[in-house]
Amino acid sequence: MDKFEQVEQLLSYHFKNKAILIEALTHSSQADHRLLSNERLEFLGDAVLSLVVCQALYEKFPTYLEGDLTKIKSMMVSRKTCSRLAGKMGLEGYLKIGKGMANSAALSGSLAACALESIIAAVYLDGGFEAAKDFILKVFGPLIEKADAQSHQENFKSLLQQHAQQELNLTPIYELLDEKGPDHNKCFESAVMMGDKRFPSAWGTNKKEAEQKAAYAALVELGVLEPVEADI
Numbered sequence: 001m002d003k004f005e006q007v008e009q010l011l012s013y014h015f016k017n018k019a020i021l022i023e024a025l026t027h028s029s030q031a032d033h034r035l036l037s038n039e040r041l042e043f044l045g046d047a048v049l050s051l052v053v054c055q056a057l058y059e060k061f062p063t064y065l066e067g068d069l070t071k072i073k074s075m076m077v078s079r080k081t082c083s084r085l086a087g088k089m090g091l092e093g094y095l096k097i098g099k100g101m102a103n104s105a106a107l108s109g110s111l112a113a114c115a116l117e118s119i120i121a122a123v124y125l126d127g128g129f130e131a132a133k134d135f136i137l138k139v140f141g142p143l144i145e146k147a148d149a150q151s152h153q154e155n156f157k158s159l160l161q162q163h164a165q166q167e168l169n170l171t172p173i174y175e176l177l178d179e180k181g182p183d184h185n186k187c188f189e190s191a192v193m194m195g196d197k198r199f200p201s202a203w204g205t206n207k208k209e210a211e212q213k214a215a216y217a218a219l220v221e222l223g224v225l226e227p228v229e230a231d232i
Helices: 003-009 019-023 039-060 066-076 079-089 108-126 129-146 149-154 156-168 208-220
Strands: 173-180 187-194 202-204
Touching: 003 019, 019 108, 039 066, 039 108, 039 129, 066 129, 079 108, 079 129, 108 129, 108 156, 149 187, 156 187, 156 208, 173 208, 202 208
Parallel strands: none
Antiparallel strands: 173 187, 187 202
């Protein structure tokens, strides 16, 4: 099985036009000309991805206002989410990149996200909107099913525990780092520990609030939530 057949098997999609798959996997550092790289496909794929995710969220949450839908959509189509999903698929291993970039941190980050968006565009151009929609929902479907703006805003600890146990096989532990102020007006500082990593700390007017904010900070650092997703 050659490299491109492996990609098709990975994607569960067979390309009629192999040239567009090659273009989707070619980074500008390896292309003879930037017009022959996946940059234009990335541009198109980002738009197709946004449309499909927006429609899915619109249908899933009929009582949500624009603001809530926008918060979830921003997380779904973020560069961090795309790179994480591309990493799970092992997509970066099929990218054609220039010498010296194989060990670049960008390979598992922005380049992987770019590859996923380019593949989405390639499927769209090769098989039409329904083919692209099917592919996107297969990859992003589990995230869409778990998405809930209200639960994100109200219980970050629950969301972090779910993510940590399912994705990392770890359980968050909350440490009380400091407290300040008189008894009637104290502030508390908490941080999340998972494994041997301590995430950014946060302050709250009580221990519960401090832990919720610490959980939010951990979710942001893990790429599960975007910093703009909630005003806490």
